[in-house]
Structure formats: C-alpha cells, structure tokens
Amino acid sequence: MNGILRDTVAELIDRKILYVFLGVTLIAVLVIAATSSVDLRIQVSGTGELGNTAPSVIAQSALLKLFGAFISLLVFLAAMASASLMPSALEKGRVDFYLTKPLSRAGFLLRKYVAIWLTYGGIVVACGLIVYPVAGLVHGTSDSRVAYLFGASLVNLAIWFSITVAAGVLSRSAPIAIMTAFIVWVGQTILAGHTAIGDFIGSSGWKYLVDALYYILPKPSILFDQAFALCEGKAITDWVPLGSSILFAAAMLVAAAEILRRKEF
C-alpha cells in the first residue's frame, strides 16, 4: 500500500493538481473575507418553520450550505482530476512495471483505489479545514456537525473513484472515465426525483425502469442532502441511498478487478 500511495502522491504533485485545489480554496477564503463587512439582517415574519428560529441559527445553516457547495465542488474536481490516474498506470510500458511485481492484479487495483481515495480525500478535507474555520472566524459561527459534510465528501469520493477506476480499467482512457462519471452524475441528479418522474411518465413499465435505475445508481447528491439534515440535527430515516451507493461502489470495484484480471498487456 505504502508504495502505491507514495507513487500516487508523487503523480499528483507532478501534475500540479494541488494548485487547482489551492486556487479554489484561496478564492473561497477571499470571498469569505470580502463578506466580513456584510451585515446580515434577517427579517422574520409569520409563524412558519423559520418563525421560531433564531437568526444566528439561520446564518449558521446558510454558512453550512455555502460550505457544502464549496466542498461539493472539491469532490467534483477530485473525481475529474483522478480519472486519468488508472488509465495512465495501465499505459503500455508502464503497466509492466506494476504488474510484474509480486502482487495480484486485484491487490494492485485495490491499493491504487485506496491510494487515490486517501490522496484526494486528504486534499478535500485539508481544503475544507482551511475554509470552514476561516468562515467561522469571520462570521463568528462554528458547528462541529460540519464533520457530517466531511464524512459525506469522503463517502462520495469513494463512490466517484470506484466509477472512474472501473471505467479507467475498462477503457484505459481518461476522457471515457471522466465522461462515465459525468453521465452517472447527471443520471443520479435526475433520478433523485424518480417518484415525480414516474408519476409524470405514467407507464408502469417505464416507471419500473426509472425506479430500478434509481436503486441501482449511486446517490451522492442525496447523501449530501442527508449530511445537511444531520448538520441541522435531523435524523436519517432512509438508509437506501447510503446502502445502495456503497453496494454500487463495491460492485464497480469487483467488476474492475475482474476486467483487470482478464486483460492482457
């Protein structure tokens, strides 16, 4: 593990991807600094849900939402940036170096996957740990429950990397790996509203297909929503998104391992 992890970190540093993450983080810090003089006034009227909520809580929630958007962007960048790692490791002339060592192909794949997850997960968490405390200092608010967002980010990264790794092994092409991840992202975003889509379609056959796709595909967006709910003190009642997403990621990795086992180099 140690060797592949260091190799992945060295490749990351060489590709200068770190600068992209640092740039995005810097922009986020600058935006937060620029909003330090903004006087947040919330006028509450009526007796709805917000009616009984203190303005500081609303501000905290807004900050969490903004932070969630920021960390989602980092996850998206990480998924895209990492898509070429597996195809490049399987390039002719380079793959021989890895696969002629005394480790199984499945072992190599799993090590590479975990290395990508640890490396990019580490970057996403590090960037988040810069931005959130700055936001807390500037706006005088902080909440330890933000850890749920970090947790959701790491789970989502694990899901996206399983897709890019599997697509990378199958196609040995970075663009195809990126496109696959993007298609899944679009699909899961649309399918989040699978009930409404089913009602709109009307046909039971199509409705069944939409529902099936919803349950099969991973649900990173819903997982983020659930993390927000946890941040707001709500409990998770539906474990299908987490369970099916983990199953999907595991299935992707098993498929990738089997494809890699059969491939000839």
Place this chain on the structure above:
Amino acid sequence: MNIIEVGELTKVYDSRSRRGGVVALDRVALQIQTGEIFGLLGPNGAGKTTLFKLLLGLVAPSSGDIQLCGYTAGDPRSRQKVGYLPENPRFPGYLTGRALLKLAGRLHGLSGEEIDARIILLLQLVDMEKWADTKIRKYSKGMIQRIGLAQSLMPDPELLLLDEPTDGIDPVGKVEFRQIFLRLKGEGRTVVLNSHLLSEVELAADRVGILNRGKLVKLGSIEALTSKQSQFEIEADFGDELIDIPSEMGTKLFLSAQKLVVEMRHDEDINFVIDQIRSKRISIRSVKPIRVSLEQSFFETVTDLPQGLA
C-alpha cells in the same frame, strides 16, 4: 534444477476472430536451469516478448504449462524473486531514479532498510549515482535502461528477465552490462536475455534458444549452435598423400598440403579418418570442429537462404 519450465506452450492472439487469430507461440517446450545465462533469439515477431509476458503473467496462455520459480506463471508468488526489464520501458516520468527504485523495493515487499541499502549498491552498479535524484523524464534512453536494470535487480532476484537490455546503451555500457550479467551468473542467478544483438548473446550466454514464427527452432549451447554439424578441420603435413573417405562415412571437402576439411555423417567417424592419417605416418597437429558465428547460425536458422549465403 529448472527455474523455468515451459511445456507445449501455445499463445494465439485474438483467437476468437473469424480469421483464427495470430499464433505468437506454437507448442514451445523449454527448460532453463538455475544459474545459467540463456539467450532468446529470433527475428521481429518471433514471439520472444510474448514468451516473457507469458512467464510474467501479463498475458494468459492459450494452452500449455508454465512454471516459474516453482509456481505456475501468473501466481504472484512466482514473481517474488524475479526481476524484469521490459523492452521500451516507460517508467513513471514524475519519479526520480531513486524514487523508482524505492517503489520497486516496496512493491516487492522489502523493508525500508533493505531498500536503502540496495539502492546505494545498485546505483553504483549501473553507474547512475549522479542522476539518482533527477526525474526519469529527463533521462536519455541509455539512462532509462540503466535505471531499468537497477529496478529489476531491486528484489535481489534469482531470475532476471531482460528484454533488449542494451538497447540505447553505448559500447562501454554494453561491456559493463555484460560484466553485470556474468557477475550475476557467478552468484548463481539465472539471466534470460532477449536480444537482437547476437554478438552480445554469444559473449554472455551459456545456452541459446532461437524462436522463429512462434516455434522454438533451435535450442542448445553456444558451442553446439556454432559448430558446423560434423565438419572437422585437420591440420597435418599431408604432402602429396591422398586421404580417402568411404562415401558411406562422409565427404572430403578440402585437402591441401597442410589442411584437410571433412564432413562426416556421424561425429565418431572422424576417428576413422584420424586412424587413416596415422597409418600413413603423418603427424597431426590439430583436429577441431569447424565453428561458425552465432550470427551465421542464426541466419541459417531463420531464413530460407542456402547455407553460406545467409
């Protein structure tokens, strides 16, 4: 003891295609003993690299058996003590030479101390100490081969598979590489060389296998491959004496006052010729089998040209 055992090995690429695929190896049988330098020769497309890939589990055989270091090829344990230098390696350009060696050591499961100790040794061996901390993408072809050889030696291998190891290496480097191979052999390690440079193989290898169109067409020691079958040169003071050889035994190819060249049907029949010369009280200075270069033997094997023209 055989470190490599290959039995009836066949590899057909794209075997499911309608055209029937490309036969890269056709029922190859080969044993390589521990501690020998074995040269694998053959023209382009003969199946040499495919054989290496099969040994290392990079491709799967269509049929046949392969045993490497006592394990079936493809089993990760078979590669525990195997070093490999591929043809045209593309090592990660973002790594330095030293980092590549460290990575190779870690992938072989060596400890940090072992890795550090071997890196010092190997960088010195391949004369790359000066460039150890330079990124590989800045290396010349020769430097890549040198660091490639070093990484293949990282696991302290019992078996070394080298595919065109001196490609891009200068003449001095080629001599250095050959000395390394001989040193490894002296340490009881096995080296399998896949090379187009016949003279290089001739100088280093104990045995040679020649592959042509996927078939192992010749296999033997350098001596056996370079000796003209049953042709002998006898140096003696023949003067005007006539030496007769019965046609059922062989043919007289050349006779002068000092030299006789004969081709016998069976090697042992040369004794008859020697006896005849002695019976004529002619003093024999030497009797030696006629040798050809490995290159000539190779060309005669892989081309359809008649002997002497190749």
